[in-house]
Amino acid sequence: MKKSRILTGIKPTGKLTLGNYLGVLKHLPETQDEGEPFIFIADLHALTLPIDPEELRQNSIDIAAFYLAAGLDPNKSTLFLQSSVSAHAELNAIMQNYLYMGELSRMTQFKDKTTKMNDSAIGLGIFAYPVLMACDIILYDANIVPVGEDQVQHVELTRDLVKRFNNRYGNILVMPEAKLRKVGARIMSLSDPTKKMSKSDPKGDIFLKDDMKTVRKKIMSAVTDLGSEVKYDPVNKPGISNLLAIYASTKDISIEEAEKEFVGYRYGDFKKAVADAVCADLEAFQARYQHIIDTKEYEKVLKDGAIKARKVANETLKRVQNAVGLLTYEE
Ligand code: ATP
Numbered sequence: 431m432k433k434s435r436i437l438t439g440i441k442p443t444g445k446l447t448l449g450n451y452l453g454v455l456k457h458l459p460e461t462q463d464e465g466e467p468f469i470f471i472a473d474l475h476a477l478t479l480p481i482d483p484e485e486l487r488q489n490s491i492d493i494a495a496f497y498l499a500a501g502l503d504p505n506k507s508t509l510f511l512q513s514s515v516s517a518h519a520e521l522n523a524i525m526q527n528y529l530y531m532g533e534l535s536r537m538t539q540f541k542d543k544t545t546k547m548n549d550s551a552i553g554l555g556i557f558a559y560p561v562l563m564a565c566d567i568i569l570y571d572a573n574i575v576p577v578g579e580d581q582v583q584h585v586e587l588t589r590d591l592v593k594r595f596n597n598r599y600g601n602i603l604v605m606p607e608a609k610l611r612k613v614g615a616r617i618m619s620l621s622d623p624t625k626k627m628s629k630s631d632p633k634g635d636i637f638l639k640d641d642m643k644t645v646r647k648k649i650m651s652a653v654t655d656l657g658s659e660v661k662y663d664p665v666n667k668p669g670i671s672n673l674l675a676i677y678a679s680t681k682d683i684s685i686e687e688a689e690k691e692f693v694g695y696r697y698g699d700f701k702k703a704v705a706d707a708v709c710a711d712l713e714a715f716q717a718r719y720q721h722i723i724d725t726k727e728y729e730k731v732l733k734d735g736a737i738k739a740r741k742v743a744n745e746t747l748k749r750v751q752n753a754v755g756l757l758t759y760e761e
């Protein structure tokens with residue numbers, strides 16, 4: 431049987447959070463044997479909101495090192511920078527004609543990220559962001575897209591696009607599907623557990639580069655709920671439920687198993703156990719990250735990755751160009 435193609439990416443818009451880690455990063459290596467992962471740093475997407483060039487460069491390097499520290503094996507996975515593969519922008523120029531203003535206006539992430547902005551400061555790129563994201567997925571014939579819950583709407587839009595395009599031109603594009611973690615697909619802010627933990631809105635975030643003292647302090651002072659029972663109930667107990675999800679995802683166990691461990695615990699002791707688990711995991715992860723930064727191992731990985739990614743992406747691009755009627759003479 432043909433191996434699945436897996437595609438996923440992270441935007442280098444800020445310091446990575448525990449949400450990015452538990453939602454996708456930590457569990458990516460498990461997919462390497464099930465399929466053929468293409469994993470990218472979504473640097474073009476990072477330009478959709480103002481960002482300092484040096485910060486963008488540093489964030490991009492950090493994400494590459496984090497992927498490797500999480501256990502990504504460059505012999506099994508292709509790791510690359512989105513901007514190194516020009517086919518993303520070329521396919522975008524075609525696909526922007528097959529998604530519509532109405533659909534894009536309904537994307538909740540666009541609304542969330544721009545509500546506080548003045549219209550004259552909102553670039554076209556952030557509105558059209560889901561088009562480029564659809565291209566990211568389509569170019570690698572990806573059928574599996576590991577993401578957090580917030581990205582499901584964009585993957586659904588990609589599915590609509592694929593259906594529309596294939597109806598018109600024949601079976602050209604592969605239908606992708608979002609793959610969510612059962613636990614950890616939506617880690618919430620520690621200071622407001624009704625809000626997603628986000629790197630561009632860093633209130634209540636744990637950052638992957640925080641020192642352990644800070645991580646512990648943040649967990650110990652996380653907002654909790656009324657009552658005293660450690661129970662998973664996201665509506666009535668959003669704070670405790672979030673900490674349970676963090677614990678379960680860190681230990682790679684189910685919510686039910688986590689709940690059982692804490693029967694009869696008081697909030698304070700429960701938080702201490704969560705902090706112990708997260709710190710043990712992050713400390714080892716950070717040591718691997720630091721080694722990768724020191725050796726600059728990511729440079730060769732990204733160069734080789736770009737070559738492999740370009741090959742696959744250019745083939746898909748050509749298939750699309752032919753389908754829509756663009757001439758593709760060989761050089
Ligand atoms: P930004 O605020 O810039 O959008 P972000 O933290 O949402 O930053 P992204 O680069 O948009 O990060 O997303 C990278 C991946 O991490 C996506 O698959 C996304 O679904 C996932 N992700 C982001 N936040 C969380 C979270 N709180 N819990 C689980 N997964 C998350």
Ligand code: MG
Nearest residue numbers: 441539580628
């Ligand atoms: Mg996001």
